[in-house]
Amino acid sequence: xxxxxxxxxxxxxxxxxxxxxxxxxxxxxxxxxxxxxxxxxxxxxxxxxxxxxxxxxxxxxxxxxxxxxxxxxxxxxxxxxxxxxxxxxxxxxxxxxxxxxxxxxxxxxxxxxxxxxxxxxxxxxxxxxxxxxxxxxxxxxxxxxxxxxxxxxxxxxxxxxxxxxxxxxxxxxxxxxxxxxxxxxxxxxxxxxxxxxxxxxxxxxxxxxxxxxxxxxxxxxxxxxxxxxxxxxxxxxxxxxxxxxxxxxxxxxxxxxxxxxxxxxxxxxxxxxxxxxxxxxxxxxxxxxxxxxxxx
Amino acid sequence: xxxxxxxxxxxxxxxxxxxxxxxxxxxxxxxxxxxxxxxxxxxxxxxxxxxxxxxxxxxxxxxxxxxxxxxxxxxxxxxxxxxxxxxxxxxxxxxxxxxxxxxxxxxxxxxxxxxxxxxxxxxxxxxxxxxxxxxxxxxxxxxxxxxxxxxxxxxxxxxxxxxxxxxxxxxxx
Numbered sequence: 001x002x003x004x005x006x007x008x009x010x011x012x013x014x015x016x017x018x019x020x021x022x023x024x025x026x027x028x029x030x031x032x033x034x035x036x037x038x039x040x041x042x043x044x045x046x047x048x049x050x051x052x053x054x055x056x057x058x059x060x061x062x063x064x065x066x067x068x069x070x071x072x073x074x075x076x077x078x079x080x081x082x083x084x085x086x087x088x089x090x091x092x093x094x095x096x097x098x099x100x101x102x103x104x105x106x107x108x109x110x111x112x113x114x115x116x117x118x119x120x121x122x123x124x125x126x127x128x129x130x131x132x133x134x135x136x137x138x139x140x141x142x143x144x145x146x147x148x149x150x151x152x153x154x155x156x157x158x159x160x161x162x163x164x165x166x167x168x169x170x171x172x173x174x175x176x177x178x179x180x181x182x183x184x185x186x187x188x189x190x191x192x193x194x195x196x197x198x199x200x201x202x203x204x205x206x207x208x209x210x211x212x213x214x215x216x217x218x219x220x221x222x223x224x225x226x227x228x229x230x231x232x233x234x235x236x237x238x239x240x241x242x243x244x245x246x247x248x249x250x251x252x253x254x255x256x257x258x259x260x261x262x263x264x265x266x267x268x269x270x271x272x273x274x275x276x277x278x279x280x281x282x283x284x285x286x287x288x289x290x291x292x293x294x295x296x
Numbered sequence: 297x298x299x300x301x302x303x304x305x306x307x308x309x310x311x312x313x314x315x316x317x318x319x320x321x322x323x324x325x326x327x328x329x330x331x332x333x334x335x336x337x338x339x340x341x342x343x344x345x346x347x348x349x350x351x352x353x354x355x356x357x358x359x360x361x362x363x364x365x366x367x368x369x370x371x372x373x374x375x376x377x378x379x380x381x382x383x384x385x386x387x388x389x390x391x392x393x394x395x396x397x398x399x400x401x402x403x404x405x406x407x408x409x410x411x412x413x414x415x416x417x418x419x420x421x422x423x424x425x426x427x428x429x430x431x432x433x434x435x436x437x438x439x440x441x442x443x444x445x446x447x448x449x450x451x452x453x454x455x456x457x458x459x460x461x462x463x464x465x466x467x468x469x
Contacts (some may be wrong), residue, residue: 027329027391028388028392033387033388043377181388184380
């Protein structure tokens with residue numbers, strides 16, 4: 001870089017999004033890296049903290065909004081998505097982020113995911129997928145691999161895991177990516193891209209649970225076996241190719257953008273705004289509404 | 297790890313700014329690790345990480361003074377967004393019950409990463425002054441590695457049964 005032609009420095013830095021609250025996650029938790037990646041992504045996007053609403057459900061990872069300077073809502077278990085949609089519809093100018101764990105997103109809140117996808121609000125959903133219920137001391141979660149031994153599966157889980165990537169792709173999500181705190185720069189990039197995408201965007205983060213997860217699921221192991229989708233030459237505009245790669249969830253750790261619809265459909269908030277504008281033209285003036293009601 | 301840095305175009309001033317940011321990032325990470333250990337009642341590891349904060353702060357100040365003396369009015373065009381975990385130890389290596397030896401090993405990992413960073417950067421740097429500076433920083437990282445290894449060697453061996461084997465899952469506060 002040439003000092004003589006100094007580029008404009010970014011308006012915000014990662015530290016501008018860091019709150020005074022100190023994370024109480026277990027040391028070694030993957031969520032520390034995810035939080036750093038979120039700070040970086042928000043700084044790169046450049047919206048001030050007061051224009052951002054960060055909603056979460058319940059769980060270790062759902063503490064994340066409190067660790068940012070954005071407006072935060074640590075809400076109800078599994079209900080972060082409907083709350084976030086309400087916020088976005090009430091104030092479409094806000095940048096709305098949602099975060100939670102795999103249990104919050106794909107078990108307790110699993111029913112909300114397809115409906116959010118089909119409505120396509122302009123929000124970003126970051127799932128910290130650690131394949132376990134960590135906060136409640138290590139029970140099977142919807143993404144726990146078959147055979148996993150936990151306090152609720154002494155002899156190993158007999159259930160097949162939910163595949164979050166395939167799940168959202170099959171329901172028609174227009175932006176689907178995956179990352180890991182083993183590559184914080186790459187994770188930060190996909191989160192930034194997800195935020196910038198117009199419409200519902202989903203980022204699955206393989207975020208290890210240091211207390212109840214095995215060594216093979218920790219950050220070091222991720223670093224050893226992760227593969228970027230770019231290095232595979234994946235075409236992120238091809239939904240079927242994305243679904244093919246997504247089927248390897250649990251066997252391979254692919255990072256990057258699986259699918260990005262190059263022609264984003266209209267967002268829910270845009271459609272609502274349009275509808276409001278159309279109807280507003282035919283609407284009675286406010287002072288005549290009561291008269292019209294009494295006449296009927 | 298770097299992000300959007302073209303080492304071939306770095307000026308001496310940019311290189312100094314970059315080195316300052318690397319130290320700042322490491323200092324911030326050690327501060328976070330000290331907080332994590334304090335929250336999880338591991339005072340010994342917390343004290344070690346706080347010592348590392350002071351060391352990184354000293355390095356940062358030395359570089360900052362040099363920068364101010366050499367380029368007092370030149371604006372900084374390098375940002376923290378361009379680096380990621382250069383010397384900062386990996387979050388994933390921390391444990392609530394970690395010993396001072398494990399904390400030192402984490403620090404060693406940070407110093408090793410920093411050495412590798414400057415070593416890789418040197419292959420792309422063209423400016424002879426920047427090459428000298430990065431070469432100097434690379435040597436310093438090697439010295440730091442030796443210092444940490446010497447500290448590790450002074451410690452008694454780890455017990456066969458660790459706190460991790462017998463303690464319950466971590467609880468904050």
